Amino acid sequence: MLVTSPPSPDVAPVTLEQVSVAIGGRPVLRDVDLAVRAGEMVTLLGPNGSGKSTLVRAVTGLLPHTRGVVRLFGTPIEEFGDWSRLGFVPQRSTATGGVPATVREVVASGRVGRRRLLRPTSAADRRAVESALEVVGLTDRASYGVSQLSGGQQQRVLIARALASEPDLLVLDEPTAGVDLPNQQALADALGRLKARGATILLVAHEIGPMMSLVDRTVVMRDGRVAYDGPPLTQEVASHTHHDHDHGPDHGPGSHDHAPHVASPFDWDRGAH
Numbered sequence: 001m002l003v004t005s006p007p008s009p010d011v012a013p014v015t016l017e018q019v020s021v022a023i024g025g026r027p028v029l030r031d032v033d034l035a036v037r038a039g040e041m042v043t044l045l046g047p048n049g050s051g052k053s054t055l056v057r058a059v060t061g062l063l064p065h066t067r068g069v070v071r072l073f074g075t076p077i078e079e080f081g082d083w084s085r086l087g088f089v090p091q092r093s094t095a096t097g098g099v100p101a102t103v104r105e106v107v108a109s110g111r112v113g114r115r116r117l118l119r120p121t122s123a124a125d126r127r128a129v130e131s132a133l134e135v136v137g138l139t140d141r142a143s144y145g146v147s148q149l150s151g152g153q154q155q156r157v158l159i160a161r162a163l164a165s166e167p168d169l170l171v172l173d174e175p176t177a178g179v180d181l182p183n184q185q186a187l188a189d190a191l192g193r194l195k196a197r198g199a200t201i202l203l204v205a206h207e208i209g210p211m212m213s214l215v216d217r218t219v220v221m222r223d224g225r226v227a228y229d230g231p232p233l234t235q236e237v238a239s240h241t242h243h244d245h246d247h248g249p250d251h252g253p254g255s256h257d258h259a260p261h262v263a264s265p266f267d268w269d270r271g272a273h
């Protein structure tokens with residue numbers, strides 16, 4: 001039976017308890033414990049191949065986990081049915097290639113879960129779509145076919161679609177890859193507005209950039225495990241995070257220019273992406 005959980009500020013929107021995922025028999029996530037609390041913005045950092053996308057795919061129900069429990073709003077994901085509460089922006093490589101829809105149509109598809117069956121779009125739907133288009137700077141491209149846009153613009157369409165759905169939980173997998181600084185700032189503003197409304201945000205990123213001031217917590221993945229879970233880290237400091245389950249840095253947030261609390265940086269395969 002599918003369960004619809006009533007909204008509750010006390011229930012963590014995302015919980016992973018000892019979650020493992022194997023792909024083709026190979027362990028990719030190992031014994032991950034993670035809770036993202038209501039209203040929090042958590043960034044997931046880590047080198048290429050460390051399991052970040054696998055984790056968000058397990059959280060969004062796209063990939064089954066092999067062990068442990070994944071809960072969304074307190075409900076085991078296998079029983080969860082309230083998918084309109086969740087927005088997801090996938091990594092660009094899996095985005096909209098070849099979709100013969102206009103930009104506005106794709107963004108409006110984000111409202112489908114919010115609408116009652118067979119009801120026409122409401123003024124609120126239209127406002128949410130236009131506002132999301134404006135936030136990502138694509139108002140003047142709204143009637144273009146998505147396939148006419150550049151890769152970076154297609155990514156912004158997916159971000160606008162997720163924003164239009166006004167989700168309680170927004171999961172974004174590297175939304176700023178290939179997005180220029182003004183648009184990163186626009187995205188940060190949009191996420192800030194969403195967060196101010198109480199939304200919970202889980203963000204995989206290589207570059208946090210203008211979103212840094214919104215971040216409540218950083219989780220660093222390494223070899224499919226949580227290597228760090230604590231106060232916000234910049235990408236640069238995270239790349240030096242070394243110890244497994246190192247809860248809390250020696251230096252608090254705001255002291256990122258100090259030498260990190262590690263013996264040596266681990267190999268950071270930037271070029272392989």
Ligand SMILES: Nc1ncnc2c1ncn2[C@@H]1O[C@H](COP(=O)(O)OP(=O)(O)OP(=O)(O)O)[C@@H](O)[C@H]1O
Nearest residue numbers: 023024028046047048049050051052053054055273
């Ligand atoms: N569909 C798949 N088939 C086989 N192996 C996979 C698949 N998806 C992921 N993997 C492997 O799982 C591991 C973790 O990949 P994942 O994409 O989760 O890492 P990531 O931290 O998101 O990396 P990136 O920063 O490059 O996106 C990698 O070794 C990857 O090769």
